[in-house]
Amino acid sequence: MLVETESETAKLKPAVGQPEGAPVVLEGLTRQFGSTRALDGFDLRIAPGEFVALLGPSGCGKTTALRALAGFERPDRGRVLVDGVDVSAIPAQRRDMGMVFQSYSLFPNMSARDNVAFGLQLRKQRASARRKRAEELLELVGLSEHVGKYPHQLSGGQQQRVALARALAIEPRVLLLDEPLSALDAKVRADLRDQIRDLQRRLAITTVFVTHDQEEALSMADRVCVMSKGRSEQIATPSELYSQPTTAFVAEFVGVSSRVNVTRSGDSVIVFGTPVKVRGGLASLGTGDLDALLRPEDVDVRVAHDGMGIVVHRSFLGGTTRLEVGIGGETVRADVMSSVADTFELGTRVDLSVNARDVLVTEQRPLI
Amino acid sequence: MASLTVEDFTTSEPSVDPYSSGRARRRRIHWGRGVVLVLGFAYFVVPLYAALDFALQNIQGGFSFSPLTQIAGQPGFGSAIWLSTELAVVTMALTMALMVPTTIYVHLRMPRFRRFMEVITVLPIVIPPIVLVIGVLQASPLWLKSTPYLLALVYVVLAMPFAYRSLDAGLGALDLKTLVEASRSLGASWIATIWRVLVPNLRTALVSASVLTLALVFGEFTVASLDNWTTLPVWIANSSTNNPHVATAVAMIALLATALVLTVIVSLDRSQSRRSRRS
Numbered sequence: 176m177l178v179e180t181e182s183e184t185a186k187l188k189p190a191v192g193q194p195e196g197a198p199v200v201l202e203g204l205t206r207q208f209g210s211t212r213a214l215d216g217f218d219l220r221i222a223p224g225e226f227v228a229l230l231g232p233s234g235c236g237k238t239t240a241l242r243a244l245a246g247f248e249r250p251d252r253g254r255v256l257v258d259g260v261d262v263s264a265i266p267a268q269r270r271d272m273g274m275v276f277q278s279y280s281l282f283p284n285m286s287a288r289d290n291v292a293f294g295l296q297l298r299k300q301r302a303s304a305r306r307k308r309a310e311e312l313l314e315l316v317g318l319s320e321h322v323g324k325y326p327h328q329l330s331g332g333q334q335q336r337v338a339l340a341r342a343l344a345i346e347p348r349v350l351l352l353d354e355p356l357s358a359l360d361a362k363v364r365a366d367l368r369d370q371i372r373d374l375q376r377r378l379a380i381t382t383v384f385v386t387h388d389q390e391e392a393l394s395m396a397d398r399v400c401v402m403s404k405g406r407s408e409q410i411a412t413p414s415e416l417y418s419q420p421t422t423a424f425v426a427e428f429v430g431v432s433s434r435v436n437v438t439r440s441g442d443s444v445i446v447f448g449t450p451v452k453v454r455g456g457l458a459s460l461g462t463g464d465l466d467a468l469l470r471p472e473d474v475d476v477r478v479a480h481d482g483m484g485i486v487v488h489r490s491f492l493g494g495t496t497r498l499e500v501g502i503g504g505e506t507v508r509a510d511v512m513s514s515v516a517d518t519f520e521l522g523t524r525v526d527l528s529v530n531a532r533d534v535l536v537t538e539q540r541p542l543i
Numbered sequence: 544m545a546s547l548t549v550e551d552f553t554t555s556e557p558s559v560d561p562y563s564s565g566r567a568r569r570r571r572i573h574w575g576r577g578v579v580l581v582l583g584f585a586y587f588v589v590p591l592y593a594a595l596d597f598a599l600q601n602i603q604g605g606f607s608f609s610p611l612t613q614i615a616g617q618p619g620f621g622s623a624i625w626l627s628t629e630l631a632v633v634t635m636a637l638t639m640a641l642m643v644p645t646t647i648y649v650h651l652r653m654p655r656f657r658r659f660m661e662v663i664t665v666l667p668i669v670i671p672p673i674v675l676v677i678g679v680l681q682a683s684p685l686w687l688k689s690t691p692y693l694l695a696l697v698y699v700v701l702a703m704p705f706a707y708r709s710l711d712a713g714l715g716a717l718d719l720k721t722l723v724e725a726s727r728s729l730g731a732s733w734i735a736t737i738w739r740v741l742v743p744n745l746r747t748a749l750v751s752a753s754v755l756t757l758a759l760v761f762g763e764f765t766v767a768s769l770d771n772w773t774t775l776p777v778w779i780a781n782s783s784t785n786n787p788h789v790a791t792a793v794a795m796i797a798l799l800a801t802a803l804v805l806t807v808i809v810s811l812d813r814s815q816s817r818r819s820r821r822s
Binding site: 245246247266267268269270271272273274276278279280281282283284293294297298338341342345351 | 718721722724725726727728729730731732735739740743744
C-alpha cells in the first residue's frame with residue numbers, strides 16, 4: 176500500500192529537533208513458513224525520525240516484518256531499504272539497528288553498565304569512554320543508581336529500561352521495539368510507554384514498534400500500520416485510523432464498532448431510516464447486502480414511545496455511559512453523557528440516528 | 544539384610560492410635576533408610592579402605608609409607624602422567640570446540656533434531672570400547688596411528704555423551720534465541736556471541752562437561768592399551784604385576800587427585816556464579 180508520495184513522507188518529520196534517524200522502506204516483503212504466509216507483499220515507508228507502530232492480532236505478520244527489518248528473517252521476496260540502501264543481504268550484526276525484545280534479553284553474566292557498554296566494546300571504544308557513555312545512558316533511562324547491578328537484581332521494568340539504553344548506546348539508525356512492554360504490569364507499562372516516547376522524540380530516531388495492544392499503538396505512534404494476514408490494512412495517524420478507518424477490519428480491530436444492515440439509496444445508504452453518505456463511495460462494493468460500521472459516539476439516542484429500538488444493556492464508563500440497543504435483530508452500541516443516562520432505563524423504547532458526516536460501509540459478512 | 548522387610552518401607556499397617564502409630568512408622572522408615580545408607584556407604588568405602596590398606600604395606604605385609612615414596616622413582620610413571628594430562632587437555636579442547644557450536648546450532652536452528660541427537664550421542668556408551676577401537680585402528684591411516692592423538696580423537700567420541708548432555712541442559716536453561724539476537728543486533732559476530740555471551744552463561748555446563756571428560760581420559764584403559772600407549776591407567780595395570788603395592792598407591796592418589804580437582808572446580812564455579820546467576 177504505497178500510497179504516500181515522497182513529498183508526503185517528507186512532511187512527516189518529527190516535531191522536535193533535526194531528524195537523525197534514517198528513512199526506512201519495506202517493499203513487497205513476502206515470507207512463507209510452511210503453509211502459512213506470514214508476510215504477503217507487505218509495504219511500509221517510514222520517514223526519518225518517525226515512530227511507527229505495527230498493530231495487529233497475533234499471526235498477522237507484524238513480528239516477522241520487524242525481524243525482516245532487523246535482519247533475523249530473510250524475506251522470500253521484497254526489499255528492505257535503510258537510508259536508500261538495500262540492506263536485504265546484510266547480516267543482522269552489520270545493520271546498526273538497536274532492538275528491544277519482548278522477553279528479558281539482558282546478558283545475565285554482565286552488570287547493567289556492561290550490558291549497555293557491550294555494543295560499544297564491539298565497536299572498539301576505549302574502556303573509560305564506553306563506561307562513561309553507558310552510565311550517561313543509564314542515567315537517561317533513570318537507572319543511575321543501578322549501574323553495577325546484575326539483571327537478576329533488577330525488576331522487569333528496570334531490565335527493559337537497561338535493554339533500551341543498550342539498544343540506544345550503539346546510536347542505531349533505526350530502533351526496533353518488539354512488544355517490549357507486554358511482560359510488565361499495567362503501572363510500569365504506562366510509565367515506560369511515556370519514557371520511550373519522550374526519548375524517541377528527543378533523539379529523533381526512526382522507530383518501529385510492534386504491538387497487539389491498540390491503546391499502546393494509538394498513544395505512542397506518529398502513525399500506525401494495522402496489519403492483517405501479512406498485509407497492511409491501513410497506515411494512518413492514530414486519530415485518522417480511529418475516525419476514518421478504510422476497511423472493516425480496521426474499524427472492528429481499532430476501537431468499538433457496531434455492524435448495522437443498510438440498504439442502498441443512490442450514492443448513500445439508509446441507516447435507521449435516514450440517508451447517510453458513504454465514506455469512499457459505493458463503487459468498490461459488490462451487489463450483495465451491505466453493513467455500516469458505526470462508532471458508539473457516532474450514534475445519537477432519543478427516547479421515543481414508538482421507537483424501533485429497546486435499551487438492552489447499560490454500562491457506566493465515567494463521563495459517558497454505553498448503551499446497547501436492540502434494533503431489528505441487531506445490537507447497536509451508542510454512548511450518551513452519563514448525566515442523562517438515567518433517562519435510558521433498561522427496556523426504554525428509543526430511536527437511533529447517525530450524527531457522523533459519513534459512514535464506513537462494507538459487504539455483509541457471510542453467515543457461518 | 545534378613546531383618547529388612549517390605550513393612551519397613553510401607554505405611555499401610557492399620558492402627559488404633561493414629562499419633563503413636565504414625566511416630567512408630569516414621570521411626571521404622573528412618574531405620575530402613577539408615578540400613579540402606581550404611582550398606583551403600585560400605586559398598587563404596589570397603590574397597591577403598593582395602594586398597595588403601597594394601598597400598599600402605601611393605602612386601603612383608605607390615606604398615607609402611609614406602610610404596611608412596613617409591614612412586615616417583617618408578618620407571619615410566621612420569622611419562623604416563625604426562626601423556627594422560629596431554630591427552631586430557633587435547634580431548635577437552637577438541638570436545639568443546641566441536642560440541643559447543645554444534646549444540647548451540649541444534650538448539651537454535653534444528654530444535655526438532657534434539658531427540659535424534661540424544662540417540663546419536665548415546666551410541667559411544669552403547670557400543671563397547673573394544674569394538675570401537677578395533678574399528679578405529681583398522682580404518683585410521685598409519686601416520687595418525689603413530690601419534691597418541693588418535694587416542695584423543697577416540698576420547699572425543701567417548702566423551703561426547705557427557706559433553707552433549709551437560710551442554711544440552713545448560714542451553715535449555717537459557718533464553719538462547721533472545722540472547723543471540725540481542726548480541727547480534729548490537730553488532731557481535733557469531734564467534735563474539737558464543738565467546739562473550741553464551742560461554743560465560745554456560746559456565747556450569749562447561750565445567751561439568753570438562754570434569755567428566757577429564758575423569759574419562761584418566762580412567763580409560765581398553766582403547767589406550769589396545770593402541771599401545773602407556774597412559775596412567777595402562778601404567779597402573781602393567782606395574783601391578785611387578786609392584787602391586789605401588790600400583791595401588793598410584794591408583795589411590797589418582798582417585799584423590801581427581802576428587803580434589805572436582806571439588807576445586809565445582810566450588811570455584813559456585814562462588815563465581817553466585818554473583819551473576821539469574822534469580
